[in-house]
Structures are given as C-alpha cells and as structure tokens.
Amino acid sequence: MKLLDILTRDTILTDLQAKDKPAVLEELLAPLSQTSAPSKEALMQVLMERERLGSTGIGDGIAIPHGKLDNLEDIFLIFGKSRRGVSFDAMDNRPVHLFFVILTPAAETGLHLKILARISRLLREPSVKNRLRQASSPEMVLEAIAPMDEDF
Template structure:
C-alpha cells in the first residue's frame, strides 16, 4: 500500500497553528472527521490515549500520532506541517514539524502496522523531510510524497 492510496489532498494542512500536542491533534482530525464521518472528539480521544502510552514524536522533527477506532469504516490518514515546530515530547527533545496522523478501524492491525512502517521508512530520507518542511501547498506535499512513494 502506498501512502497516496490513502492520503487525500483535503487532509493535508501545510500551516498548523497550534503550538502544543493536543491542539495539533485537534487540527489534524478536522478534515479526517469530515471525510470519514467519525466524531472529531472520538478521534482526538483515541489519539491522546495512545500519546499517554508514549509519545509518537519519533525525533528528527517527525510525529506520527496514530490509533485504532471502533466503528471506523476505513483507515484515515492526515498530514500536517508546523512552520514553528511543536513540543510533541519527541524522543530527541527537539520540536516536531512534520506530522502524519493515522487512524485505522479497531481490527485492522495488519494495515495499521504496514502503513506506519511505510511512513517511518520514507521519513528516514533527510532530503525528503527538508522538502516537506519547505512545501507551500497541499499539492506540493502530494508531489513530494508521490516521488518517494513510487521509489519503494
């Protein structure tokens, strides 16, 4: 599965406003709730519960908040970019700028892990991360990911 198979243009936010973890998650779930029909509060709750187990700020300016939601029909993926950076309690203690948000149906463990793995793998590319940080539009983000997605 490619990232662009599930990341929709309307789920990309290239200028997140929030400066704290919960606010970023609340911003990122808005388009996902609209497209999936899920309650935004339920999405935020499941993602914040996962954050309490350990931060999904993996370091290197990357955060991948994720969770599983009962009653969700299909997986939803969002992307966000914080120009200033957010204290996301990352492993390296540095600000987080690039966010991929992933919520899957409760029983979709396999697809959840495969997509998390794919996102993590492409984000090991420092040039890709820099290009994403410099993206100005959702179309820019899609094009950057498309180039990387096709090379796997």
C-alpha cells in the same frame, strides 16, 4: 496500496497554527469533520490514549500519532506541517514540524502497522524530509512523497 491512495489534498495541512500537543491533534483532525469518521472527540480520545503510552514524536522534528478504532470504516492518513514547531514530548525533546496521523479500523492491525512502517521508511530519506519541510501546498507534499511511494 500506496500512501497516496489514502493521503488526499483534503487531509494535508501545510500551515498548522497550534502550539501544544492537544491543540495540534485537534487541528490535524479538522479535515475529517466532513467525512464518515467518528466524532472528533472519539478520534482525540484514541490519539491521546496512545500518547499517554508514550509520545509518537520520534525525533528529528517528526511525529506519527496513530490509533485504531472499532467504529471506523475507512483508513485516514493526515499530514500536517508546523512552521514554528510544536512541543510534542518528542524523543529528542525538540519541537515537531512534520506530522503524519494514521487512523485505521481496529480490525486492520496488519494494515495499520504496514502504513506506520511505510511512513517511517519514507521519512528516513533526507530528500523527502527536506521537501516536506519546504512544502507550502498540498501539491508540494504529494510531489515530495510520490517518487518514493511504493505498495505496502
């Protein structure tokens, strides 16, 4: 499986408007309203519970909010970009511009960790980060990821 097997044009948001952590998480979850995902409230709860354990803002303008749910049947990967940046309690105290949200079924712990590790490796590549920061369409996001996308 590759990241582009689960990241789709429908789950890519290149112009986030939210200004704080709860609002950006809600905005990022909006594409799932037309899917088989649990309610937005249930998804928000799992993401906010994870944030209370420690911010998923890893620094350098990046956050990877993630969670596992018992009643989730599919794996969801959402990408979002904020031009102005969002205060997200990141490790470096800087605003976050790039978001990858990972939601997996609770029984898929191994897969959840593999996706998290794959995104982390991808974002260590400066050229990918730069292309994602400049992306203004879902196609540009997919094109930025594709050359480095490998099976996990």
